[in-house]
Amino acid sequence: MESTVALFAGEGKLPLEIARRLTDRGVPPVVYALGAVEGSLSRYALDLVALPRLELGQALADLGRRGLTKVILAGVVPKTVMYKPSLMDEGLKRLLQHLPSRDDHSLLGAVVAAIESYGITVLPYRDLIIDLMAAAGPLAGRNPTEEEAADIHYGREVASTVLPLSFGQTVIVSSRAVVAVEAMEGTDATLLRAGGLVRQGVVVKMMRIDQDERYDLPTVGPATLRNMARAGLRCLAVEARRTIILESEAFRRFAEEEEMAVVGIHHCLFS
Template sequence: MDETIGLFAGEGDLSVEIARRLFERGRPPLVFSFGEKTAPLEKWALEVTRIERPALGELLGKLRSRGIKNLVLAGFVPKSLIFRPDLLDDDLRGILSSLPFRDDHSLLGAIVSFFESRGVTVLPYRDIIPELLAPRGTIAGRQPLPGEEEDILYGLRIASALVPMSFGQTIVVRGRSVVAVEAMEGTDETIKRAGSISGGGVVVKLMRPDQDERYDVPVVGTKTLLKMREAGIPCLAVEAGRTIVLGGDLFRERAKQWDMAVTGVVPAPSS
């Protein structure tokens, strides 16, 4: 009999999709939800436990008490929590104090090491939803216009230089000029800020080349398209094979309805 999988579920639709796929395989997960809305998860979960704060020791204790040895980490957790030590437990505060740099790559890698050094294997969720990885070429909507193609190529150059430093996973480019770069605020807020500056242009989204694919694989979905529409940005380029596209038919319908171009790209290898 397959062992039960634990799922730490942050905000967003990714955790729900993972829970659904596990359920369909006959392995409904034991969900520990950090998001406020647990109802979408309850349909697919063996059980849902609400986690009020990012307490690693508490989560580890719950996993051990249920005999859970495999864990998936998925969904959005605000990184700004690192500035609220009162909400963190001793284990997470200890990790933060030990890190020379607190970028996503270092912090998430240390969290994975925390669990794995204590006997809990962190599983790569991309293996659960491989068909949702972006293909190369047109994903939804129309093809990019010539000017958008130029901005995509320029954006790939800039993003490829930034992501190894663990920021700039999303950038917005217009007229071969960088309008906005994602830092701690997240993709949606980056798009919103770009819209207030320029409107138009393209959103380019890449993953760090050496990113551990057990966590933090870039995700886009229908909400991403809505934020782009509100910002007046009609083109989205994501890294093929390394970006998860959520929303299925609705994503494709919205891209067509709103005359958007969504394309999968492969950055040139670094020299």
């Protein structure tokens, strides 16, 4: 990544972390902000272009004018946007209309294909944040109890079954029963919904096995643990080497203070 890259930044802290690390390498990105600008994102941008609507065509045209041929996609763009045509340009509307399925895998894949059709390379960001990727085994706080370990195993099996359908990245399980499964509402809303049903259980977060790792890697952070605590959920299992842990020091400190268990698991085996 020696040359200038563009960063399509959705909501959340991940784009800020990526922009900061690119700047530290001496290659601050041109940032196209698709949502609310997080913190000091502009501080780490060579230039910041605000996109109040999903103006994919405008952004790609601007890339061409700047001679940029590499882009990183990071951050959250709520999927509910697809029900709000006024927030999309005509090209994106046509793209949606021709998709036989609008699940996350198909939708993101189509957007990436549209970007690449302009001769632009979509870069992975994993190597920039390799130190933030979850390892296997205990990650923070205490170890899971036997009951929690059994729920993790069951939750992993449930997630492995539903993830090929492009939903269920987060599954909440209590006593080997599914309490809640994430759809387009996002992880935080799923956690709070589960807390309204059962004030106990484990959270299992994974990604579909064939998901393109250049973008949309699962992300957790202190806010995840805070919402779990609010919902009465005390154990989190994330997929090892495929999950980002943001603000890792604060994350571990919160898990320790609240006596929560956080572990890294494999797709096929609890470890």
